[in-house]
Amino acid sequence: MARAQGARAQMGFAFETTYGTPPVGGFTKMPFASTTLGAEQPLQTSELLGYGRDPQAPIKDAVTADGNVVVPIDVEAFGFWLKACFGEPVTTGAEAPYTHAFHSGNWSLPSFSIETGMPEVPRYAMYAGCMVDSLNWQMARSGLLTATTSIVAQGETIATSTAAGTPADIALKRFGHFNGAITRNGGNIGNVVSADINYANNLDRIETIRADGKIDGADPSIAALTGNVVIRFADQSLVNQALNGDPCTLEFSYKLASGEHLTLTAHAVYLPRPRIEISGPQGVQATFDWQAASDVVVGRMCTVTLTNDRKTY
Template identity: 85%
Template sequence: MARAQGARAQMALAFETTYGTPPASGYTKMPFASTTLGSEQPLQTSELLGYGRDPQAPIKDAVTADGNVVVPIDADAFGFWLKAGFGAPSTTGAEAPYTHTFTSGNWALPSFSVETGMPEVPRYAMYSGCMVDSLSWQMARSGLLTATVSLVAQGEEVDTVSAAGVPAPITLQRFGHFNGAVTRNGADIGNVVSADITYANNLDRIETIRADGKIDGADPSIAALTGNIVVRFADQTLVQQAINGEACALEFTYTLATGESLTLTAHAVYLPRPRVEISGPQGVQATFDWQAASDPNEGHMCTVALINDREAY
């Protein structure tokens, strides 16, 4: 008997025309490291009395479908997750390389279907009505660069054959931590140890009464772009900005030698005044838990620019 192995698992994604209806074709094979995406339906314990000490049969509760997908940050496939999280990009360029620009604040976010497959069982789970609740990653000096995508789905359908057909392949060009840089108002920030970035759509599930127990959709509410920067304490620049209550532009960039790049620009970032502790003889570090807000000049909170050879998303 064949047993499920993570090494043989696969994932395919396609954007939906109608919410909750998986497309018949147009799927793309997505690279991923792990996923907790799944559907569950808990049981409600019977509260009835008069039948002795042994309880009556439990009742099925509403269906919940959600989870996280850990994906590599690369020059091609990551654009699909950016489109899901920010909305369709504005693409420029008559020929490759193309620049895909995503902006925050879109009210209409696309829904999509994701199929995860374990062909040796076989088990293929199609999750329809998926939307991105949050997208986060960490910048560091070394290690594998991945992002965590938090999804809210409408439901799950399981079959023994794939409904995605033969998904289109992806040419994987991963960014690494070595390719990263952080700038403040266009100038390099020295002594950065690590940085965390989280963009959240803060989806509001539409939990209407339905016979199938599924949600009717998920509406984006007030977005949030937050994170932190850990720096070796060397000067008062960031502390003084925090004290003054001023905003700055933070830019997080990855660039490959072949020209592909990914840049997230938070246009108006506010810093809290941190506690600067001397914990021992080693270097002193300070952590700034920053928050971004809408910039009156740009008209939005952040911009993400992805430069690659893909013509459209």
């Protein structure tokens, strides 16, 4: 008997024309490191009395389909997740390379379908009506660069054969921590040990009464862009900004020698006053838990640009 192995798992991704309806084709094979995406339906314990000490049979509750997908931050495939998170990009360039600009604040976000497959069982799970609730990643000096996408789905359908057909392949070219840089108001911050970036759509599930127990959709509410930067304390520039309450522009970027690059620009970032602790003889570090807001000049909170050879998403 064949046993399921993660090494043989596969994932197909396609944007939907109609929410909750998987497309009949056009799936793309997506690289991923792990996933917790799945559906669950808890049981409600019987509250009835008069039948002795042993309870009556439980009843089924509503279906919840959600989870995380950990994906590499790469040159091409990551653009699908950015479109799902921010909406349709503004693409410029008459020929390759193309620059795709994703803007925060869109009220209309695309839904998509994901199929995860374990062909040796066989088990193919189709998740329809998927939307990105949040996207986050960490910047560090070393290690593998991945992002975590938190997904809200409408439901799960299990089959013994794939409904995604033969997904289109993507040439994998990854960004690495070595390619990363952080700037403040166009200049290098310096002494940054690590950084976290988290963008949240704060989806509101539409939990109507349905015979199948699924949700009717998920509406985006007020977005949030938050994170932190951990620095070796060397000067008062960030502390002074926190004390004055002035915003700054933070830019988190990756660039390959071949020219492809990814940049997230938070246009108006506010810093809290941090606690500066001397915990021992080693260097003193300070953590700034920043929050971004809409910039009055640019008219939005953040812009993500991805430059590659792909013409459209």
